[in-house]
Amino acid sequence: MPPKQVKKTLWVDCERCGCSITSNDRNVHVELNCVKDPVKCPYVEGGKLYTWLQRASAPPEGAPRDAVLVHSSAASLIGAVIGGPLELSRKGAPKLVRRMWPSKSSAPAAIILPAADLSGAWCRGSNNISVSLLHGDIKVATHIIIKIKNCKVDTDICDILQQHFDNHFVSVNSILVYYYFGKKLEIEVTRIKSEENENGNKEWFLLNEDTVWDQEKSIQKSKKKPMSLGGVDDIIEEIKTLVNISFNVDGSFANFQPTRGLLIYGHSGIGKSAICKYLVENFNCYHIEVNGPTIFSKYFGETEATMKTLFSKAIANEPSIILVDEIETICPRRSSGSTEQERRVTSAFVSLLDNLHEESSRVFILATTRKPDAIDPMLRRFGRLDKEIEVPVPDRVRRKEILYALLKSLPNKVSSQDIDAISDLAHGYVAADLVNLCTQASLKCIKRNCDVIEKEDLIAALTVVRPSAMRELLIEVPNVRWSDIGGQDNLKLKLRQAVEWPLKHSESFKRLGIRPPSGVLLYGPPGCSKTMIAKALATESGLNFLSIKGPELFSKWVGESERAVRDLFTKARQVAPSIIFFDEMDAIGGERGAGEGGVHERVLAQLLTELDGVVPLNSVTILAATNRPDRMDRALLRPGRLDRLIYVPLPDFETRLQIIELKLSKMSTSDDVNSHNLATRTEGYSGAELQALCHEAALKALEKDLDCPQVTMEHFEHVLMDFKPRTPSSLLKVYEDFALGQRSG
Numbered sequence: 001m002p003p004k005q006v007k008k009t010l011w012v013d014c015e016r017c018g019c020s021i022t023s024n025d026r027n028v029h030v031e032l033n034c035v036k037d038p039v040k041c042p043y044v045e046g047g048k049l050y051t052w053l054q055r056a057s058a059p060p061e062g063a064p065r066d067a068v069l070v071h072s073s074a075a076s077l078i079g080a081v082i083g084g085p086l087e088l089s090r091k092g093a094p095k096l097v098r099r100m101w102p103s104k105s106s107a108p109a110a111i112i113l114p115a116a117d118l119s120g121a122w123c124r125g126s127n128n129i130s131v132s133l134l135h136g137d138i139k140v141a142t143h144i145i146i147k148i149k150n151c152k153v154d155t156d157i158c159d160i161l162q163q164h165f166d167n168h169f170v171s172v173n174s175i176l177v178y179y180y181f182g183k184k185l186e187i188e189v190t191r192i193k194s195e196e197n198e199n200g201n202k203e204w205f206l207l208n209e210d211t212v213w214d215q216e217k218s219i220q221k222s223k224k225k226p227m228s229l230g231g232v233d234d235i236i237e238e239i240k241t242l243v244n245i246s247f248n249v250d251g252s253f254a255n256f257q258p259t260r261g262l263l264i265y266g267h268s269g270i271g272k273s274a275i276c277k278y279l280v281e282n283f284n285c286y287h288i289e290v291n292g293p294t295i296f297s298k299y300f301g302e303t304e305a306t307m308k309t310l311f312s313k314a315i316a317n318e319p320s321i322i323l324v325d326e327i328e329t330i331c332p333r334r335s336s337g338s339t340e341q342e343r344r345v346t347s348a349f350v351s352l353l354d355n356l357h358e359e360s361s362r363v364f365i366l367a368t369t370r371k372p373d374a375i376d377p378m379l380r381r382f383g384r385l386d387k388e389i390e391v392p393v394p395d396r397v398r399r400k401e402i403l404y405a406l407l408k409s410l411p412n413k414v415s416s417q418d419i420d421a422i423s424d425l426a427h428g429y430v431a432a433d434l435v436n437l438c439t440q441a442s443l444k445c446i447k448r449n450c451d452v453i454e455k456e457d458l459i460a461a462l463t464v465v466r467p468s469a470m471r472e473l474l475i476e477v478p479n480v481r482w483s484d485i486g487g488q489d490n491l492k493l494k495l496r497q498a499v500e501w502p503l504k505h506s507e508s509f510k511r512l513g514i515r516p517p518s519g520v521l522l523y524g525p526p527g528c529s530k531t532m533i534a535k536a537l538a539t540e541s542g543l544n545f546l547s548i549k550g551p552e553l554f555s556k557w558v559g560e561s562e563r564a565v566r567d568l569f570t571k572a573r574q575v576a577p578s579i580i581f582f583d584e585m586d587a588i589g590g591e592r593g594a595g596e597g598g599v600h601e602r603v604l605a606q607l608l609t610e611l612d613g614v615v616p617l618n619s620v621t622i623l624a625a626t627n628r629p630d631r632m633d634r635a636l637l638r639p640g641r642l643d644r645l646i647y648v649p650l651p652d653f654e655t656r657l658q659i660i661e662l663k664l665s666k667m668s669t670s671d672d673v674n675s676h677n678l679a680t681r682t683e684g685y686s687g688a689e690l691q692a693l694c695h696e697a698a699l700k701a702l703e704k705d706l707d708c709p710q711v712t713m714e715h716f717e718h719v720l721m722d723f724k725p726r727t728p729s730s731l732l733k734v735y736e737d738f739a740l741g742q743r744s745g
Contacts, residue, residue, distance in 0.1 A: 010108045011044070011575070012072045012670065020044040020077055022108050032457035040130045043108035044077045049131040053090070053122075054106070055115035057460050066168050068098035069112035070131070075100055078133060085134040085169055085204075088113075093121035096529045097169035097204055119175040119186050120150075121534030134169075143316055144170065145191035147216040150185055156289065158213035158313075161187065186594060190216055209305070212313050229278050230405030231398030231431070235389060239264075239279060239366075246364045247285075247319040257641065259387045260356050261365040263327070263380070265372045266391035267574065269468045272368040275391065279366070286317035291325045296345075303341065304348040310361070311352045319362040320337065327367040327385075328374040337618055346376050353384045388513060393430055393574040399423040402431055406438045412453040422458050427544045428467030428575040435644060437465045467575070480536040485529055486662045486687070487655025491648060493711055495533065497643050499621050500541045503577050517644040518611060519622030521585065521637070523629040525649030525727040526686030530625040533648070534581045537623070544578035551587055553603055560717060561599050562606040569610040569617070576619035585624035589638045604633060611641045627731075629738045647739060650686055650727060653679055659687055663694045668710040684725040693723055 011020050017034040023369045025041045037115055051074075068086055080086055080100040088096040088111070097309055098113070106112055111131055115123070146161070157180060165176060174186040190297040192205050229236065239262060246258045264272045280287045288310050295306045302696045316321040324330065331346040332338070356363050369375060394402060407414055414422075424530065438453075440461035445453050482492055495707040502516030507514060522530045538545035546568065553564045567725035572578045582588060588603060611622065618741060624642060626632065636642050651659060657679040664675060682690060701708045704715075 010071075011077060018045070025109075038130075040609065044074070047078055047132055049074055049078050049109070049111070051109045051129065051131070052109055053127040053129050054110045054112045055118070056112050058114055058116070059101070060103075060273070062097055063101045064099050064167070065164075066098050067101040067115075068096075069103035069106065069110075070100055071106055071108045071109050071110060072102045072104060075102065078131065080133060085138065087132050087134045087204075088129055089132075090122065090129045092124075094117070094173050094175055095171070096122070096174075097171075116179070117177050119177055121175065126289075136203070136205055138169070138206045139194040141192050141211045142172065143193040143212040143214070144189055144207070145214050145216050146176075146187050146189055149175075149186045149188050151185065153180060153183075153185065156215065158215060159295075159309065162207075162209070162211065162213045162309065166209055166671055167209050169204050169473050170207060171336075173313075183310060187526060205445055210309075212309060212316055214317065229274060230401035230403070232275055232391065232392050233401075235391060236275060236278065239275070239388065240282070243279065243283065243321070243364050257357060257383065260363065261353060261367065261379075261385040261387070262377075263368065263385040263388045264368045264369065264391060265374065265388065267393055267430055268370050269430040270391045270393065272391055273325060273432035274431065275610060276325075276366050276368065280323070280629065281320055283319075283321065286314070286320040287323060288314050288320065288326065289323045296341075303345050307345070307348055307352065311355075314363045315356075315359070315361045319364075321364050324365060324367040326369060327379070328369050328371055330378045330675070331379055333374055333376050350378050350384065352396055353439045357383060365393040393428065394434075395576070396423050399426050399434065402434050406434060407453070410438060410442065410453055411451060414453060414455050414458065418455040418458075421727070422455070422462070425459075425462055426467070427577065429465070430468050433465055433468050437461050440464050440664055443697050456576050475599075480532060480539050482536055482540055484662070485532060485536055486658030486660075487651060488529070488533070488648075491533065491646060494644075495537050498646075499537060499543075499579065499623070501542070502621075503541070504620060505669075508717065517621075518617065518640055519624065519642040520644040520646060521629065521632075522623070522646050522648050523627070523738070525686055525731060526627050527686030527727075528585045528648045528650060529687045530648050531581075531583055534583075534623050534625065538579055538581070540704055541579075544572075544575045545581065545619075546575075546578060547581045547583065549583045549587075551584070553588060554599060562605045565603060565606040569620075572620045573617070573700075577621075578619070579623050582622070582624040585626040586628045586631045589626075589630060589632050591633045604636075608635055608641070611636075628734070647735060649735075650684060650732075651690070653683075655687075656682055656685065656690060659690045660694070663691060666696060667694065670710045670712040672713040673711065673716065674713065677741050681720060682725075684727065686725070689723075693719060696723065 009023055012023055012026055013020050014026075014029060014034060019034075019036075021041055021043045028041045029043075036043065036045075036050065038050040039052050042049070044050070049070075056069070059065070060069070063069075064083070068088065070080060070086070075081075082100060082102060084100050086100050088098060103110070103112060111129060113122075146158075157178075160180075161176070161178060164178060168176070170176070170189045170192065172189060172192055174189045176189070178185045178187060193204060242259050242262060246260050264275065266272055290310055291308070295310075296303050310322070314322050331349050332342055334346070335341065342487075353365065355361075356365075365385065367379075372380070372388065375385075380388070392398075400419055402424075403419050403423060404416075407419070426437070434744045437458065438461075441457040442451050444450070444457040444460050448457075450459065485492075498517050498520045522533065524530060534547075535545070546567060554561050568580065572580050588600075588607060609616070623644065629645070635726050637645065657675060660675045660678050660682075665672065678693075682693065685693070693716070696719040698711050700715040700718050701711045
C-alpha cells in the first residue's frame with residue numbers, strides 16, 4: 001500500500017514504518033523497502049530529523065550569528081520554533097546547538113550551516129546528521145575554561161571571544177570557530193562552571209556578557225625556570241614580601257589590611273615590565289595583563305564592563321596578579337581637559353581596587369608608569385596603590401650585574417674585569433640599552449665571522465648605542481680634548497681636582513676627610529674658552545654632560561620654570577656621575593632684588609634648594625660659566641654651592657703662542673709666518689680673538705687671490721693694523737674687584 005499524505009504536500013507519513021518523508025522521496029522510500037538512508041531519503045522519526053548537511057557561505061541578513069537554517073515544514077514536524085535551540089549530531093564530531101531560523105528557499109529536508117563556522121570534524125566525513133529539540137532548562141555559564149587546539153596565540157583574546165560568542169550554547173568539549181587575523185582558530189571548551197552547578201558537566205550552557213572566559217594555558221604552572229634579572233635583586237625581594245603577605249590572608253598578618261596594590265615607576269626601558277613578568281613566573285600564579293589600548297571602547301560602558309570582567313577572572317582564579325602596564329593611560333590625572341570617559345574609567349578602577357579589600361581577595365595589583373605625577377591622585381593612597389617603588393637608572397654596580405646576567409646566556413670571552421670596565425663606560429645606560437649593547441656586540445661578532453663575543457665587540461657597540469636616560473637632555477658634545485685648548489695648564493689641573501679626582505679617587509678623599517666641591521664657577525672675559533673648557537672636561541673625564549643655557553629654563557607659564565629646574569637635577573641624579581653645565585649663569589643666578597623679580601627669583605630659589613636641599617647631589621658636579629660674576633647672587637657663591645671659583649683670564653704669552661700654533665697647524669701658511677712674533681703683538685687678545693685673527697688673515701689672502709696657495713705674514717700684518725682687542729679695562733677691573741671681595745669675604 002503506498003504511503004498516505006499527512007501534512008500539506010511537502011511531507012507524507014509511511015504507513016509501514018511510521019516515519020515522515022518528503023513527497024518527492026516517497027517512491028525512493030518504497031524502493032528502499034523502508035531502509036533508513038538520510039542522504040537518499042531524509043525522514044523524521046521520534047521527533048528527530050535525519051537528513052543531510054548543506055554548507056552555505058554566510059547566514060542570511062537578520063539571522064542570529066549561531067543560526068541553523070531549517071525549512072519551516074521540517075521545523076513544524078519536530079516542534080521547533082524560530083530562535084529556539086536545536087541539537088545537531090553527527091558521527092565523529094562533537095554535538096552542536098544552534099538557533100533555528102526558517103529557510104523557505106531550500107529543499108524541505110535541508111539543514112544549512114555557514115561553512116566558515118564549522119570545525120574540521122564537521123567539515124570531514126559524511127553529511128548524515130540528526131536534528132532535534134534541546135530539552136530541559138539551559139543554565140547560564142558563569143566561568144568557562146578554553147584552549148586553542150590548532151595554533152598558538154601569544155595574546156590573551158578571551159575578551160574578544162566573550163563578545164563574539166555572546167548568547168551562544170556550549171558544553172564541555174564543544175568546538176568554537178573564530179578567525180583571528182586571518183587564522184582559523186578552533187577553540188575547545190574544557191571546563192564550565194555555573195551558579196546552579198559549580199562542578200560543571202556535559203549539559204548545555206548559555207554564554208552571556210557576564211560569563212568569565214579564561215585560557216587553559218594561563219592557569220597551568222610554568223615548568224620553565226624563571227629568567228634571571230640583574231641589578232634589581234633588592235627590588236624583587238621587597239615586592240615578593242609584599243605579594244606573599246597579600247596572598248597569606250589566613251596567616252599571622254590576617255588581622256591587618258595588607259598592601260594589595262604596588263606602583264613601580266622609573267625611566268622608559270629601565271626594566272619595570274621585566275620585573276613584573278619575572279615575579280609572575282616566580283610565583284607560578286594566575287595573572288592577567290591590562291593595558292589601555294586593549295580595554296578602551298568607543299561604546300558607552302563597555303570599557304568599565306571589560307575591566308570588571310578582568311577583575312572577576314582574577315578573583316575566580318585567586319591567588320592571582322593583575323599587571324597594569326602604563327596605568328596613566330587608564331587613570332590619568334584629572335584636569336579641565338579630562339573627558340567623561342576618563343573620569344568614569346578611573347572611578348570604576350578605584351571601585352574595583354576597593355572591592356579587593358572588602359572581599360579579602362587574594363589578588364595583587366602590579367602597576368607600572370614612567371610618570372607617577374600623571375596618575376590620578378585618588379589611586380596613590382593607602383588601600384589602593386599604597387606602595388610605590390622606583391626602579392632607578394642603574395649605577396655602576398647595577399650595570400655590572402645586568403651585563404653579567406645578559407652575557408651569561410651568550411657565548412663570550414669577556415672577563416669579570418672587562419665587565420667592570422664596560423660598566424664604568426656605560427653611564428646613563430638603562431636595562432634596555434644594555435640588552436641593545438649585547439645585541440650590537442653580537443652583530444659585530446658575526447661580522448668578524450667569530451662565534452664568541454669579546455671585549456672589543458662591546459667597546460665597538462658602545463659607540464653605536466646611545467644612553468636612553470640621557471636622551472631628553474643629551475647634547476652631542478664635540479670631541480674636544482685638552483690638547484685642543486692651548487695653554488691653561490694650571491686651570492686644567494684645578495678642574496681635574498674639582499671634578500675628576502672626587503669621582504675617580506673617592507677612597508683617597510674619604511681617607512683624608514676631604515669633601516669635594518659641590519660646584520665650580522668659571523668666570524672671566526668673553527672668548528676665553530670657558531664653554532670649550534667645560535666640554536673638554538666632560539670628554540676627558542667620560543662623564544655624562546648636561547648643558548643648559550640660562551634662558552632655556554624660563555617659561556611664561558607659572559611653575560613651569562621651577563619644574564624645569566627640578567627635572568634637570570632629577571635627570572642628573574639618575575645618570576650620575578654627571579656634570580650639569582650652566583652657560584651664562586648670570587642669567588639664572590643674578591642677584592635678587594636687581595629688578596627682575598617674579599619668575600627669576602622663583603627659579604633662583606629652586607636652584608638654591610636643589611644645590612643643597614634634602615635630596616643630596618651624589619656624584620653630580622655643577623659647572624657654571626659667566627662673564628659677570630659681580631652680578632651673581634651671593635647665596636650661590638657660598639660654600640656648599642658654587643664653592644670653587646676659578647678665574648679664566650685673558651691668555652698670557654705662552655697660552656697665546658699655543659693657541660696660535662694650534663690654529664696655524666690647521667692652515668696652509670708660508671715659512672715667514674712667525675707664531676712667536678704674533679703672540680708677542682697680541683697682548684690683551686682673548687682666545688676667540690686670536691682665532692678670529694687667523695680667520696681674517698686667511699680671508700685677506702683670498703681677497704687678493706682666490707687661488708692663493710697659503711697665508712703669508714703680510715696678510716697677518718694687514719689684519720693687525722685694524723684688529724684691536726675688545727675686552728675693556730673696566731671689565732678686567734670688575735674681575736679684580738670680585739677676586740678681592742671673595743678673598744676679603
